[in-house]
Amino acid sequence: MVTTDADTPDAYEQLLERNRRLTNLNYASMYLNWDQQVTMPEGGAPGRAQQLSALSATTHELLVDDDVAAWLDALADADLTDEQAANVREIRNRYEREAPVPAHLTEELSQTAAENQQIWQAAKADDDFESFAPRLETMRDLQRQKAEHIDPEKSPYTVLYEGSHQYVPIETMEGIFETLRSEIPPLVAEIRESGRDLADPWEGPYPDANQEALSQAALDFLGYDRDRGRMDTAPHPFMAGNQFDARVTTRFKESDPMDALTATIHELGHATYQLGLRQDEYGTPLGAARMSIHESQSRFWENHIGRTKPFWEAFLPVFKDHIDGHGDLTVQEAYEAANRIYPNNRIRVEADELTYHMHIILRSEIGRGVVEGDIGVEEIPQVWNDKMDEYLGVRPETDSEGCLQDIHWTGGFAAFHGYTLGSVVAAQLNDAIRDDLDVDGLVRERNFEPIHKWMTENVHRHGQRYTTPDLIEEATGQELSAEPFVDYAREKFENLYEL
Structure with missing residues (x-):
């Protein structure tokens, strides 16, 4: 009725x-x-x-x-x-x-x-x-149809983008990309020209069982609520959940235990957001995450906590308990290994914190080109390899390590902007939380509860009460901007590489 x-x-x-x-x-x-x-x-x-x-x-x-x-x-x-x-x-x-x-x-x-x-x-x-190309063509055609139904006056890619980032105009996102295009490659070039190599202590092989135990220990170390979560493995790490049940997954790389560890901490960040939502508002927008903010939580925990020197001062004994052969590993070596820049890497989820964004920009440009008809599906491998060569100076040897590496295009073509948006917002949140708390001191003391509480009070508990720009300003006192990330990255990597 x-x-x-x-x-x-x-x-x-x-x-x-x-x-x-x-x-x-x-x-x-x-x-x-x-x-x-x-x-x-x-x-x-x-x-x-x-x-x-x-x-x-x-x-x-x-x-x-x-x-x-x-x-x-x-x-x-x-x-x-x-x-x-x-x-x-x-x-x-x-x-x-x-x-x-x-x-x-x-x-x-x-x-x-x-x-x-x-x-x-x-x-x-x-x-x-x-074998996958026909499926991409079908998905492209279906998504074009959906976009046409939603708003025939806009480009189909803009309509699809707005499905995840309604309150961050695509022009704003393109401005962020332009800032990073202009800032990251010159910084990477300086690092290359410096000739300085950071510690790379991994020799392997590292058994999956040891890496799984390390990942489980990291979750406990950082305060993951086991009553409302669990860890499993998946081909592509992800988190699934709500405020009552937020599950994380990871995967293992035989030659590098840091890969699984950072992936686990990343997914933990997603889980903290879900678990920090208001339980009394479950089922309403006030009890739901703002998807354009989600990645800021994972990038904050992965990069602004898990890749810091204070973290390794506290966590290194736990690491040594689970990964054999590194009894002499120092805090400085672990810190450097967690932050090495390796632009020749072809895999996004294994990319370093700096060049990661060129992987995102590459995917977003190709996705837009495919949806808007400028790039044919059959052209994707060649365009992908050319752009990777342009942005990162490396060409994939196979499509598996090139255009087939990500799961996201199985469900659509406008899924990658959030990763860079998340890093930008994470840098703003990092500035704000460090104004209020001695984050490094808390990490050294293994006291993560005040950090969880700050994020819950300033981000999680609001759910979808605020639009994305308003939530960022509410939490940080600043408008959305790429500049805090650029400042953070330049300071960090200039110090690491003695530029």
């Missing part, structure tokens, strides 16, 4: 109740996806694709039906508190984005993405881009 005459309190409560149902369906899909990447047998893929597709279709139908439209209409001019207004704003935004999209297209997109995951894994393992 359409509730066109609903009064404000009833409309608001009914809208929230619908959102709670949608939230539970979305989390059900998330955990099915977690299972697909972590524990599901390979033969389960066809059934899982249909399950995820059905959930996606049901969620879409519940979001865009006439009742939701009526409740939103009833609340259009209502006298609401700031928190109520934020809840309505976020639900309205999702409704207005989804309502124009046909249910069959939403279902097809979900099923295609689920099927793509298994096909991508096989293509990557076999270094066979041709």
